[in-house]
Amino acid sequence: MLVHSAAARRTIWAVFLLLFVPVFALPLLVIVAASFADGWSGALPSGPTLTHYQDIAHGDALTALTTSVLTALAASLAALTTGTWAALAAEKLGRRARRTLDALFLLPLAVPSVVVGLALLVAFSQPPFLLNGTPQIVIVAHTVLVTAFAYQSVTAALARLDPAYEQSAAGLGARPAYVLWRVKLPLLLPSLTAAAGLCFALSMGELSATMMLYPPDWMPLPVQIFAATDRGALFTGAALAVALMATTLLVLLGVSRIRTRATYR
Amino acid sequence: MPDRTTPDTGPRRTRTTALWALPPVAALALVFLYPLALVVRQSLTPESGGGPSTTPYTTVLAATSFQDALTNTVLIAAGATLGALLLGLLLSLVIAFVPFPGGRALARFIDIFLAFPSFLITLALLFLYGTVGIANGLWTDLTGATHGPLDFLHTPWGVLLAEVTYFTPFVMRPLLAAFAQVETAQLEVAGSLGARPGRIVRTVILPEALPSLAAGGALVLVMCLNEFGIVLFTGAKNVVTLPMLVYTKAILDGDYTGACVVAVINIALSAALYALYRTVMARTAGTATRRRPARQPAAAHHTTAPNTPAPAPALATGGADRARP
Numbered sequence: 001m002l003v004h005s006a007a008a009r010r011t012i013w014a015v016f017l018l019l020f021v022p023v024f025a026l027p028l029l030v031i032v033a034a035s036f037a038d039g040w041s042g043a044l045p046s047g048p049t050l051t052h053y054q055d056i057a058h059g060d061a062l063t064a065l066t067t068s069v070l071t072a073l074a075a076s077l078a079a080l081t082t083g084t085w086a087a088l089a090a091e092k093l094g095r096r097a098r099r100t101l102d103a104l105f106l107l108p109l110a111v112p113s114v115v116v117g118l119a120l121l122v123a124f125s126q127p128p129f130l131l132n133g134t135p136q137i138v139i140v141a142h143t144v145l146v147t148a149f150a151y152q153s154v155t156a157a158l159a160r161l162d163p164a165y166e167q168s169a170a171g172l173g174a175r176p177a178y179v180l181w182r183v184k185l186p187l188l189l190p191s192l193t194a195a196a197g198l199c200f201a202l203s204m205g206e207l208s209a210t211m212m213l214y215p216p217d218w219m220p221l222p223v224q225i226f227a228a229t230d231r232g233a234l235f236t237g238a239a240l241a242v243a244l245m246a247t248t249l250l251v252l253l254g255v256s257r258i259r260t261r262a263t264y265r
Numbered sequence: 266m267p268d269r270t271t272p273d274t275g276p277r278r279t280r281t282t283a284l285w286a287l288p289p290v291a292a293l294a295l296v297f298l299y300p301l302a303l304v305v306r307q308s309l310t311p312e313s314g315g316g317p318s319t320t321p322y323t324t325v326l327a328a329t330s331f332q333d334a335l336t337n338t339v340l341i342a343a344g345a346t347l348g349a350l351l352l353g354l355l356l357s358l359v360i361a362f363v364p365f366p367g368g369r370a371l372a373r374f375i376d377i378f379l380a381f382p383s384f385l386i387t388l389a390l391l392f393l394y395g396t397v398g399i400a401n402g403l404w405t406d407l408t409g410a411t412h413g414p415l416d417f418l419h420t421p422w423g424v425l426l427a428e429v430t431y432f433t434p435f436v437m438r439p440l441l442a443a444f445a446q447v448e449t450a451q452l453e454v455a456g457s458l459g460a461r462p463g464r465i466v467r468t469v470i471l472p473e474a475l476p477s478l479a480a481g482g483a484l485v486l487v488m489c490l491n492e493f494g495i496v497l498f499t500g501a502k503n504v505v506t507l508p509m510l511v512y513t514k515a516i517l518d519g520d521y522t523g524a525c526v527v528a529v530i531n532i533a534l535s536a537a538l539y540a541l542y543r544t545v546m547a548r549t550a551g552t553a554t555r556r557r558p559a560r561q562p563a564a565a566h567h568t569t570a571p572n573t574p575a576p577a578p579a580l581a582t583g584g585a586d587r588a589r590p
Binding site for chain 1: 297298299301352398430465538
């Protein structure tokens with residue numbers, strides 16, 4: 001306890017709330033409030049309505065949501081596979097080779113997402129790879145952007161893994177493939193599911209690279225939200241944003257449940 | 266960190282382990298390095314044709330639109346980083362050292378915040394401080410005026426506010442972790458020796474947290490330089506940053522060479538800063554591991570409880586939490 005006087009503590013808490021509420025709590029609340037409103041000219045939104053959600057259920061938005069979920073699933077699966085494989089391979093390498101692999105796989109974090117989109121657009125609009133205008137190019141872009149997170153989180157988990165399990169399994173005569181499948185991966189499962197959840201969330205909200213290369217028939221939800229707010233339909237945008245947040249949270253919640261079950265293995 | 270490389274059984278073994286690293290590297294090369302190389306090549310190829318030349322660079326560098334974008338990007342990024350550092354430090358200090366009921370829940374809430382895309386903040390600010398929205402609505406309700414006083418969202422200040430809001434949690438998370446390592450005994454000793462809170466923060470807490478603060482700041486600076494969603498959603502014609510310029514040139518103008526030039530410059534800027542961030546992080550991790558044995562016998566649970574799945578809970582809490590760069 002740093003501050004002992006009760007009055008001083010109360011002042012500090014008041015200042016804290018004064019900073020915290022408008023900066024962090026209000027933004028999410030107003031989006032939810034706006035999604036149920038049809039106007040906001042006074043202090044509070046007016047006209048409680050469900051129209052925006054009914055529109056979602058009928059229009060393109062549902063397609064956009066499915067598109068986003070499918071893209072995020074494919075991208076996180078690919079990113080998790082590549083990231084885990086690379087992290088497992090890096091662990092066995094020498095110090096210098098491991099550094100190089102680290103730098104390579106974390107490089108996408110340093111490159112602006114817009115530039116990743118531009119690069120894929122430039123590279124895959126010319127032979128030998130023609131992907132421009134296909135859903136695959138969006139999935140590839142998301143995979144590139146989230147693989148670094150998967151790699152990073154599996155590497156961190158591997159560093160904290162007790163080598164005793166692996167060594168005793170190997171000492172008892174288990175072959176490397178068996179050790180990997182029956183010992184290491186089960187021990188890593190909690191971090192793998194956590195990484196998968198993170199990749200999914202990031203891919204669901206990806207806008208920058210997607211704006212560069214989405215084809216008209218594969219329009220993820222963030223692009224749809226931008227299109228809505230850009231033409232002034234702020235309340236529709238808010239409803240779409242709530243759908244995006246709810247889907248992301250639902251998946252994160254599901255993933256964390258897997259995680260707690262796996263912890264007791 | 267203990268040395269966990271398994272003893273090698275000769276050069277053949279080393280070669281096969283190196284081979285296992287090849288498939289992911291090849292995949293990365295195809296979808297990331299090869300496209301980047303093509304961006305660099307395109308940036309050196311003038312639209313008019315001909316061999317590689319630096320003409321595109323001189324053209325872009327001389328343009329006022331580029332110079333303005335560069336100034337905007339650097340100023341907004343620096344301002345947002347400074348703001349996020351100050352706000353993050355203040356909030357984390359309160360959560361960690363002037364604890365109140367529900368403080369932990371707030372920290373969890375901030376984690377959730379990180380899972381959402383950045384452009385939602387701009388959208389939310391439109392309802393908070395936009396021409397329609399709470400703040401101006403309150404003003405018109407109270408004074409009867411037709412317009413509210415706030416109209417800054419389409420200026421650089423709007424972008425700045427959104428970026429400070431969105432990136433503060435990225436500062437708070439490593440800070441809260443660092444504050445958790447500060448020993449309360451040190452604070453109590455300092456306090457009982459008569460040091461006032463301000464002095465304790467300055468002389469005891471801050472030195473301990475400085476590496477985390479630096480790392481968080483560098484990371485946020487890189488992310489601000491690369492931020493696109495917030496600027497796009499602001500929709501202001503006069504707030505153009507480098508990523509925004511890449512988008513405008515490529516998608517709206519169809520000038521791929523110009524876009525590639527700006528992209529290369531942006532990559533150089535961000536990659537240099539990211540390298541700096543990694544260096545700071547490596548140094549922080551170094552001090553942390555060097556100190557740990559003195560603080561708590563971390564090796565103890567390995568030897569005393571080898572058959573309980575001890576690493577698993579640690580992984581569960583640490584896995585995603587550390588996953589952000």
